[in-house]
Amino acid sequence: MITNGPQIHKNKNIEFVEVIMIILYNVVMLFHEIISKPIIIAIGVLWFVWFLSRKRNKWNVVQKLAFLACIYVPTSFVSVLGTSYGHFPLTWYHLALMFAYILIIFKGFSAGFYFYSPFLMLFFGILTLWTSVGITDSIKQLLTIVLFIISFFIGEQISKFSNEEFEAKLKSFYLISVFSFSLVVIIQRVCADYLQLVVGYYDVIGENRIVSAGLMNDYSFATLYIATGAIWLVIDYVDNKLINTWKFIMCEAFLLMSILLVNSRTGLFALVIAMSFYLFVKMVQGKVKSIFIIMGILLIIPFVTQYIVENRGGQLLFEGSGRGKLIDSAFQVFLENPIFGIGLGTSNWGTLTGLWLPHNMITQYLAQLGIVGSILLYLNFLVLAYKYLKYKTGLFWVLLTVLIGAMAIPDIVSSRFLSVLIMITIISSANKKLQRKENRVNITS
Structure with missing residues (x-):
């Protein structure tokens, strides 16, 4: 005990340092537009090198790059040059994933469906470039989809040498x-409301609807990302018993406040729907904590509803904001181009249809990729369900939250956090599978 004590204390300090460094990095990057670009580039390089150089004996480089992919999600719409992703489409998040992929390829891997899937999509995308008005725009979205599919492969390969x-x-x-x-998000609103300093993605839409999304370029992405953390905490509280009641209440209140400050309904609605299913299942299973959470939700619903209505500039709570028309139009585009779709590229879509991208995962990719491309994309999810989700980890509910949200927002594969959740789900499921095998061995021995 005497020899282990200092080591335990040291490990706690290291984790505290990690938390502080992650928070500082995110806060500093919020102000990247008013900080000189050389300083932002230097901060990015130093942070990346600092993290990879730590705990060399505990984690290998690929595992550290997976950690970095998680960490970089909030800043993944800021390029390595300190500009927006639109100006230079390469971020530290993308570098972490690409380096992980390259190292896995060079160190050796087991070829399976997830290895071939990105190449099939890339081949399909290249074949359909002839339909594009702007090839650069199409290639940009194609590479985004390919990198998303690669996350399935990375997760599967890391799962082979990971543990609990x-x-x-x-x-x-x-x-x-x-x-x-x-x-x-909270700092962003404080800066705008009290310092008259606008940083990150902050805007006033319609009749005085203030929206703020940190550094994410989509307000729906922002609320959905926070919602994944909120439902994850519920799972940790009800099933895993990793957090006590008071911490749970404070953490959920903090996340709810930030969701409301973003002022986009998507994440909140997806959270409510997914959590309702989850809590119903747990209530049937006799989990007392699920009843406690349901009572808490019923108590705050009137106040949350009032806040949303008052801060959406007169817009009704369940107003679709034109989503239905966009979805209908996209389905018509699909019917006219059923095999290969109208082609990739967000700007190309606007040029060819005169509309915004449909706010629905299914109709968007049917319209853009057609039946062939959609099958190539959705096969990855089917394999995930067949091969991994059957092990019933809590990540199923987190993924369900994202997929419900994806029915009301465009281009979900560019959200970054879905890719990370895919990797964690595969790793968690592989560990659950290994646990079951070990339990069967112990029973029979």
Whole structure:
């Protein structure tokens, strides 16, 4: 005990340092537009090198890059040059994923469906470039989809040399990043409301509807990202018993406040729907905590509803904001181009249809990719369900929250956090599978 004590204390300090560094990095990056670009580039390089150089004996480089992918989600719409992703489409998040992919390829891997899937999509995308008005725009979206599909492969390969400790660390980095992002949203609103300083993605829409999304370029992405952290906490509280009641209440209140400050309904609605299913299942199973949460939700619904209505510039709570028309139009585009779709590229879509991208995952990719491309994309989810989700980890409910939200927002594969959640789900499921095998061996021996 005497020899282990200082080591335990040291490990706690290291984790505290990690939390502080992640928060500081996110806060500093919020002000990247008013800080000189050389300083932002230097901060990015130093942070990346600092993290990779730590704990060399505990985690390998690929595992550290997976950690970084989680950590970089809140800042993944800022390029490595300190500009917006639109001006230079390469971020530290993308570098972490690409480096992980390259290292896995060079170190050796087991080829399976997830290895071939990105190449099939890339081949399909290249074949359909002839339909594009702007090839650069099409290639940009194609590479985004390909990188998303690669996350399935990365998760599967990392799962082969991961354990429960690595999984727990990966989950903790994800949650820390969600809380850091929530803090950034609050700081963003404080700067705008009290310092008259506008930073990050902040705007006034319609009749005085103030929206703020930290550094994410989509307000729906922002609320959905925070919602994934909120439902994850519920799972940790009800099933995993990793957090006590008071901490749970304070953490959920903090996340709810940040969701309301973003002022987009998507994440909140997706959270309510997914959590309703989850809590119903747990209530049937006799989980007392689920009843406690349901009572809490019923108590705050009137206040949350009133806040949303008052802060949406007169817009009705369940008003679709034109989503239905966009979805209908996209389905008509699909019917006219059923095999290969109208082609990729967000600007191309606007040029060819005169409309915004449809706010629905299914109709968007049917319209853009057609039946062939959609099958190539959705096969990845079907394999995930068949091969991994059957092990029933809590990540199913987190993924369900994102997929419900994806029915009301465009281009979900560019959200970053879905890719990270895919990797964590595969790793968690692989560990659950290994646990079951070990339990069967112990029973028979």
